[in-house]
Amino acid sequence: MSILCDIGVIGLSVMGRGLARNIADHGFQVAGFNRNPDVTRAVMEEEPNANLHPVFSLTELMASLKKPRRVLLMIKAGDPVDQMLDQLIPLMESGDMVLDGGNSFFADTRRRAERLSAHGLHYFGVGVSGGETGARFGPAIMPGGNREGYAQIAPILEAIAAKTEDGAPCCAYMGPDGAGHFVKMVHNGIEYADMQLIAESYLVLKTVGGFENHEIADLFAQWNTGELRSYLIGITADVLREADDLAEGDLVDHIEDAAGQKGTGRWTSIEALHQGIDLSMITGAVGARILSGDPVRTQADLGTPVVQLAQDRAAFAETVREGLYIGKLIAYAQGFAMLRDASARYEWSLDLGSIASVFRAGCIIQAALLGDIMAAFARNPDLSNLLLDDAFAARVRKGHPSLRRTAAQGICNGVPMPVMTSAVSYLDGLRGAPVGANLIQAQRDCFGAHTYRRTDREGVFHHEWGQSHER
């Protein structure tokens, strides 16, 4: 190859090939490498692009790049990334840069950034969202690393990112070391909650509303024109209409009722527990996926409630629509509260308004709601929880009865509603109503002398339980 490339892409599977072609379409010269060379050849043959050049070894890749060299990893997260770095570091020179665009765990990214820094290399953990189509035509991009290094890669990343309706690129510098991958992790956590809310709505519409798939698809398509407008609602309408290509009927009815997961939702939930943040909806969604694949599910005989069909289907659908919206709003509020806490904890100075802006297009959780979230952070950049914003609080005050009714209808009729019920409990926990923690403190002091605080005087108290105070 006589030409020197602007960037090398390692890993030409679903995401890497899309990003490599996207970068090439924007006028940059790209060298593409995949461990299995047959994949490299297939990618080049499938969609030839004059700006995309195949290379077949890491040495050839390095020789094909302008200096300082920039390499984007789009490979399986975990050990493969460390193995690839072992091979790349000896081939790189001070000032070169590695961008990890996979779903790496943010703590690994912090460790790798330190490791590469010791060699004078820049390391960027770059969250990428948008799936296959996003990678090819415009994903949301969440880069984390040193700010000076970002200036070098911003022209490429911002060119290939999705653009919002007002033309803003869905790519912005997130913060140092693991900030980009942390934001992507929480994005995926919100994605889990959002998908589970939609699944619960679908199931309650089907079971209690008696709606057919095509009717639910029509409802979702209609909902996608209002406040619920979002990528996930849109694809759900399409998915529900998809005919099976292997059997009669709708494809969705022939898909096994057990959800997979690759880890990012679970990490979000575990990390929230480390941080001491209540992320009940995301945790509920992770639990729902785990339970969906538990073989005990098909073995237990635990009684089946008699279903009471909704009398007024149109009114019921409207209740579910509003309940879903309020649930979605609370899920995003939980996710952004976690980002707020992490920002202080890791000294990342995350700009939550900018993150909401990046999420507005290209990514899986893109939604009209994100415009409102941006507006809330513009009103108060230090907002600790979106539910404290006047506009969000007013919307919840109006809509919470629908969330409660939807969750209750599901529960009474045997539809599991782990995430909608978590949303209700979170609301009730936040609104200052009694949560029963006084009794828990009494129990803790009773069995372990853990002490308690009182409502009527300052200080820390211990009580000698059961001695002379029985009534």
Ligand SMILES: NC(=O)C1=CN([C@@H]2O[C@H](COP(=O)(O)OP(=O)(O)OC[C@H]3O[C@@H](n4cnc5c(N)ncnc54)[C@H](OP(=O)(O)O)[C@@H]3O)[C@@H](O)[C@H]2O)C=CC1
């Ligand atoms: N699919 C999606 O929707 C999204 C995926 N991501 C993330 O992007 C990354 C790429 O995802 P995706 O395109 O789906 O591909 P996969 O996660 O399925 O990974 C496959 C790619 O990784 C390469 N690979 C695996 N192990 C190694 C290794 N030890 N050394 C070198 N290369 C290796 C494979 O090479 P080979 O062909 O030789 O096996 C192949 O190119 C992942 O981290 C994923 O989590 C992020 C957003 C969305």
Ligand SMILES: O=C(CO)[C@H](O)[C@H](O)COP(=O)(O)O
């Ligand atoms: O990052 C993504 C979307 O944003 C990937 O599609 C990821 O694989 C989704 O997570 P899971 O496979 O656990 O459902």
